[in-house]
Amino acid sequence: MHAKAGDWLIVEIAGTDHAARRARILDVSSPDGAPPFTVRWLDTDREALVFPGDDAHVMTQDELEALDARMAERAAVVQRHIMRRRGTP
Template sequence: MHAKAGDWLIVEGRSVGGVVRHGLIEEVHGKDGMPPYLVHWTDTGHRALTFPGPDAHVVTSGELRAQEEIAADYFSSRPYRRDRHVAESAGN
C-alpha cells in the first residue's frame, strides 16, 4: 500500500452491512509512501497513527469524488419507495 498526504484511506466493513470508514491521510510516516499514516477520520473527527489492515485501500481525492458521484447518480435515478419498504418490514 502506497499513499501521499491528501489521499484517502478507505476501510471496508468486515461483515455484510458493516460500516465503511473514510479517513484523510494527513502525513505519511513510512518510507516511499508506506504506512503508518496519520489519518483524520471523518466519522469521529479523531486523528490517529494508523497501520491499515487487509480491509483497507487508498484512493486519491479525485477517485473518491468520482465514486461518490457515481453512487449519487445511481441512487438519485432510483426512487426509493419508503412506504413499500415499511409495509414489507411490518409483514403487510
C-alpha cells in the first residue's frame, strides 16, 4: 500500500452495519509512500499514526468523489424503486 498526503485511507468494517471509516492522509513517513501514515479521522476529527491492515485501502480524492457519486446514484435508484412500490409518484 502506498499513498501521498491528501489521499484518503478507507478502512472497511466487515460484518457490521457501519459504513467504512475514512481518514485524510496528512503525512507519509516513507519516501516511497509506504505506511505508517499520519491521518485525521473524518468521524472523530482526531489525528493518529496508522499502520493500515488488510481491511484498508488508499483512494485519491478523485477516486473517492467518483465512488461517492456512484453510491448516491445507487441510493437514489433504491429510493425511487421503494416509492414506486408504495404507489407514490
